[in-house]
Amino acid sequence: MTLSLPPPVVTAALIAVVFTAAVFDVRYRRIPNWLSVSGVALGISLNAIVHRGLPGVVFAFKGMALAFSIYFVLYALHAMGAGDVKLMAAVGSLVGWQNWLGVFFAAAILGGILALIVVVRRGRTQRTFRNVGFILGQMARLRPAYLAREELDVRSPQAVSLPHGAVIAVAVVFFLSISAHLMG
16 A cells, blocks of 8 residues: 555545535534535546546545445444545545545544544443454354444434544544655
């Protein structure tokens, strides 16, 4: 996997989209559809300009498709909200599939660290490790864990959750910083 810094106009659009999403997600625990759709439209349009036509459109669609596919699986397992799926599709359309993998790994690591902090602060460490074991057991049996335990459904008020849009925004900054460092 090769990370590369997106062109400045794409980087500016990316930062605008993810930081707007972070604000909405932190304040309202929702990421508006108009923002995600605008992000996808920007990704396709800007990449068509930057990569001179059809190659840019294909670049954007590959990123969007990979991001949407992976996050849709997480949504189907009730581990992510629909807004997170659409936001990551927008990010993918802006940065392409290879760079999106960098953002994805950064978001997974950052999200994991932040989740551990939240779990420890709320005194739910043992319960969380038991839930992880339960989830793995259910996965081995090809059963969704959220059906047996409501707290494992991200949509449940009993679930411990994070505003993943904010995690994505921080992951994008981390990705951009690493890409700039690698290119410099």
